[in-house]
Amino acid sequence: MPDLNWQKSSFSQQASSCLYLAAAPDGTVKLRESDNPDVILTTAPATLGALIRGIKAGEFDHIRTA
Numbered sequence: 598m599p600d601l602n603w604q605k606s607s608f609s610q611q612a613s614s615c616l617y618l619a620a621a622p623d624g625t626v627k628l629r630e631s632d633n634p635d636v637i638l639t640t641a642p643a644t645l646g647a648l649i650r651g652i653k654a655g656e657f658d659h660i661r662t663a
Contacts, residue, residue, distance in 0.1 A: 601627060 601619035609615040615631040626645050628638045651657060 603629070605631075 601621060603617040603619045605615045605617050617629050617631065617634075619627045621627050621639070624642070625639050626642055628640065628645075629636060
C-alpha cells in the first residue's frame with residue numbers, strides 16, 4: 598500500500614486516543630485508531646459521509662436495554 602497522508606481532527610488533544618483518516622488513491626477512505634494503527638478499515642466516502650451526518654443528527658443518541 599502506498600504511503601498515505603493520515604490526518605487527525607484538530608479536536609484530538611492526546612495522540613493515544615485519536616481516529617486518523619486518509620484518502621487512498623483508489624478513491625476509498627482509510628480509518629485507523631492511534632492505539633492500534635496496524636488495523637485499517639476501508640470505506641467509501643459516501644458511506645462515511647452518511648455515518649457522520651447520522652451522528653450529527655443524533656440518530657445514535659439513544660440507549661438500548663436488553
